[in-house]
Amino acid sequence: MTSIFDLSGKSALITGASSGIGSHFAETLTQAGANVVLASRRTRRLKKRAKELKNPHTEISWVQLDVTNRDSVEAAFHETATLFGRIDIVVNNAGIASQGLALETTERTWDDVIATNLKGVWLVAQQAGQHMAADSRGGTIINIASILGRRVMGGVAPYAAAKAAVEHLTRVLAYEWARHSIRVNAIAPGYIVTDMNRDYLESPLGEKAKLKIPQKRFGRPEDLDGPLLLLASDASSYMTGSTIVADGGHLQSSM
Ligand SMILES: NC(=O)c1ccc[n+]([C@@H]2O[C@H](COP(=O)([O-])OP(=O)(O)OC[C@H]3O[C@@H](n4cnc5c(N)ncnc54)[C@H](OP(=O)(O)O)[C@@H]3O)[C@@H](O)[C@H]2O)c1
Numbered sequence: 001m002t003s004i005f006d007l008s009g010k011s012a013l014i015t016g017a018s019s020g021i022g023s024h025f026a027e028t029l030t031q032a033g034a035n036v037v038l039a040s041r042r043t044r045r046l047k048k049r050a051k052e053l054k055n056p057h058t059e060i061s062w063v064q065l066d067v068t069n070r071d072s073v074e075a076a077f078h079e080t081a082t083l084f085g086r087i088d089i090v091v092n093n094a095g096i097a098s099q100g101l102a103l104e105t106t107e108r109t110w111d112d113v114i115a116t117n118l119k120g121v122w123l124v125a126q127q128a129g130q131h132m133a134a135d136s137r138g139g140t141i142i143n144i145a146s147i148l149g150r151r152v153m154g155g156v157a158p159y160a161a162a163k164a165a166v167e168h169l170t171r172v173l174a175y176e177w178a179r180h181s182i183r184v185n186a187i188a189p190g191y192i193v194t195d196m197n198r199d200y201l202e203s204p205l206g207e208k209a210k211l212k213i214p215q216k217r218f219g220r221p222e223d224l225d226g227p228l229l230l231l232a233s234d235a236s237s238y239m240t241g242s243t244i245v246a247d248g249g250h251l252q253s254s255m
């Protein structure tokens with residue numbers, strides 16, 4: 001029996017695929033049968049990951065992408081569309097962290113975080129929307145938000161503001177683009193151990209934070225596979241504008 005999560009014949013672009021969640025998602029989508037393009041700024045890492053994921057059943061490629069730069073976003077989509085003919089799935093995952101109390105946050109930090117985590121998500125989603133709207137079959141866009149866009153925590157003001165905005169942008173785009181058969185949903189992960197936060201999560205402060213999570217553990221990128229495959233596949237054909245929280249129950253203990 002074919003799985004309802006089967007992605008055979010579909011093509012996907014994943015931003016921020018050079019490490020962490022995006023790099024793992026490339027494997028998940030490949031194993032589900034999709035052809036995948038990995039995108040980010042560090043091309044050496046992309047090339048290595050694409051080589052690791054090479055297999056006889058699907059196409060894997062990579063493209064350099066800076067999500068803060070419109071020309072770069074357009075070029076990456078053009079290259080992906082040229083390679084695969086069309087783009088069915090876009091995982092809008094690239095992001096950077098911010099650290100520091102709001103009173104001390106510089107304008108530069110604010111601008112950098114908003115440029116990547118909000119404007120970048122917008123630029124990628126708009127390009128995805130334009131490509132998908134031009135094809136009557138539409139597509140699915142998955143934005144990566146965060147529980148920090150919902151719960152309140154000190155030291156992450158620009159990051160939290162951007163992630164809250166990503167959730168609402170998801171709803172607005174879902175509303176506008178349903179007429180083009182484009183679904184727009186989000187995943188809001190809790191703490192997932194990656195390069196972005198490993199130092200903090202493995203510190204004594206991180207150990208304390210872990211105790212507040214009902215499941216008493218941090219997440220792994222694999223913990224997001226279920227939400228990803230659901231939103232990427234036709235299994236979620238009646239879902240749009242939704243955000244799936246995957247956080248070991250963290251939000252329940254901090255609202
Ligand atoms: N880890 C968590 O606990 C957690 C929780 C909630 C949400 N998230 C979100 O999950 C996403 C992935 O994060 P991660 O934890 O996997 O962190 P990560 O390992 O640091 O990965 C971040 C990725 O984003 C890419 N990136 C950063 N700026 C970019 C730009 N301007 N253009 C293109 N790519 C860019 C990086 O690639 P290059 O440097 O090669 O460009 C990298 O591949 C982020 O949106 C993050 O906010 C993470």
